[in-house]
Amino acid sequence: MSLPLSGSFDTSQLPRIAADPVTVTVARRVTPGHEAQYLRWADQVVATLRTVHGCLGAGVLHPGPDGGEHQIVFRFIDGVHLRKWERSPEREALMAQAKGFVLTERIQRTVGVEAWFELPERAEPKRSFWHRVVTDVLWVYPVAIISSLFIAPRLARLSVEVRVVISTLLITVVMRMAVGPLRSRLRARRTL
DSSP states (O other), rough: OOOOSEESSSSGGGGGGTTSSSEEEEEEEOOOEEEEEEHHHHHHHHHHHSSSTTTEEEEEOBBBBOOOOEEEOOOSSSHHHHHHHTOOOOHHHHHHHHTTTEEEEEEEEEESSSSTSSSSOOOOOOOOHHHHHHHHHHHHHHHHHHIIIIIIIGGTSSOOHHHHHHHHHHHHHIIIIHHHHHHHHHHHHOOO
């Protein structure tokens, strides 16, 4: 069975995908005139979350000057810890307090970090595992060829272990310092 890794899904499904961190964004519309009450409550939620075992952090995002939704973003080390929070008496008590001033609530859960840095309206469907593997190989291959042609002959007198360590180090540095930023720029332009 394939489980969605982003969106509104039942956390009882998380044990199968629980090894990755889970980021939760809760967007709420607040009853006009109750914004200050909501902000006090949101600060209390964040303070409580920060004490919960497995929580990696939490924060409040305020709506823009034109209004909109208030958001609380928090992250857990895995789905199991998130589920414990969602079923906790502390959360239940906090949610009961919010009933008087929250009009609507929209919850987005994202497993891993891939979708976290995309705005929802710009997010593209994630590519398949094999598509990502092939793309990575196509980016590493030229670096490995250049390394084999120009660097390996200069290391021929060294032992195999030392040659492998040096080659791996150089390829990793080139991938991180040159190829990685290039890929990021191309992705930002949506050409990759």
